[in-house]
Amino acid sequence: MTGKLKIRQIAELTGLSPSTVSRVLAGKANVSPQAKEKVFTHARNMGILRDIPASRLLMNTLLICAPPAAFSPHEDLYYYEAIQEITAEVSRFDIHVRKCALTVNDPDIAGFMQALSQSDVDGIIIIGIDDVMLYRLAAESNKPVVMINAKDSEMRLDCVSADHYSIGYSAAHYLFQKGHRPVLLFTDLRRETMMQRLDGFKRACLEHHIAFDEATHLLINKGNGKEQARESIDKYLREHKRETLPSAIVCGSTPIAHATLEALTAMGIRVPEDISLMSMDFAHEMKTATPMNFTSMLLPCRELGTEAVYILQSRLMRATSAKFNLLLQGKIHSGQSVADVKWKRKGLYPQPVGL
Structure with missing residues (x-):
């Protein structure tokens, strides 16, 4: 089946226009979350997502959760640099970045849930937060989640960290x-x-x-x-x-x-x-x-941000594949x-x- 026939078939199944289906599969941001979900559901069932180039990141908004100091170059420069790399990576895909400041221990769960539940948030990156409840809620959100410098003991979330x-x-x-x-x-x-x-x-x-x-x-x-x-x-x-x-x-x-x-x-x-x-x-x-x-x-610093985005890409394409921990080496x-x-x-x- 050619690309045009696949787009036309998804359009018929979803009731959307072929141009809207095409924009979703091209990773464009000017599409409603509801339309994206319809297209993704049928595209997965038809095996189309496996054929989409890995260079595309099919998202509207990425939520970055990190300690408040991570968002300032004058405080936690290490995490700040990792966030800058994430922002640079997703800017190529016309994706909006939303930030949520949380304390390392005992974070504001209500604030996290409010940010997480926004309809246009399609993926989450959690940086340097140690809280089991937050991990559990993120895993249950049915949205792709990648953690940086953290570890989910229940093994439900993808993680990338320095070794x-x-x-x-x-x-x-x-x-x-x-x-x-x-x-x-x-x-x-x-x-x-x-x-x-x-x-x-x-x-x-x-x-x-x-x-x-x-x-x-x-x-x-x-x-x-x-x-x-x-x-x-x-x-x-x-x-x-x-x-x-x-x-x-x-x-x-x-x-x-x-x-x-x-x-x-x-x-x-x-x-x-x-x-x-x-x-x-x-x-x-x-x-x-x-x-x-x-x-x-x-x-490794900015490398954490780069790998987190690539893991997020993989998770969007292979939602049910096994979760893993990616450990990045240091150097002398x-x-x-x-x-x-x-x-x-x-x-x-x-x-x-x-x-």
Whole structure:
């Protein structure tokens, strides 16, 4: 059956004009939600949606739900950049973007439901929200939903996240290979993603035959800001003698890394000669003014937005296919804040037989 015959047949079944059916299947936005639903229903039954190019995103309005700070470039820049990428991706399809600000924990469920129930909302992207009830309501909306940096324990929603477990593992592994013992993880633990990084850090300790001890290997920051981090690291340094300080510190964010560098410098501790520092951030953060070119574990950022849109496209075409979690890898940026001290610690490493 040719394309024109398919359009004519759907028009007869729906009572819509062939031009309206054509606009729906072309992904145009100037079509009512009711018309789109009629066309999609028959197109799915006829197997037509499988033949539509994946480059089309058949939606009127996309709802983006995220913490309030994610919508400001002066607050949560990481999520802000991901949202900018989503907006850029969907702008190619003449799709309207609607935003809904929700707190990370205990979000406004009534506000979410009001935004979700708008008739022109055809898809939802949820960013950085931890709430089981919200996930359940989103899954029951019968609209395609993709989550960023979150995980649905009931496995009903598609998710795309940085592979935080591997990121925590790889950061610690990198420092252990450089000969650093002990290594301190300085991070906040407000979200499940941070706990996953901690689990990866612990796994690296295990593989390098290091018994993880919370008092030795973990410093928890109360938040993600620079001021709180400076208070935490100052207190830590006051309570530890110079000879008991770690060989290297993995900082959970750029603000934490900056605060740590300032605190160490104030005490006359050199980086990386005395203590090495490793940051976790993303490529955009690397462009900001910094007193040091940090060795960093770079997190995927804008890539999250790109992949979320592609997943949404797939879900619109294959509504009943299996849900999945897409994990994006990070990568190491070699800067000037980590020293290679393995040569100083040869006694820690078994010598090859015959040498």
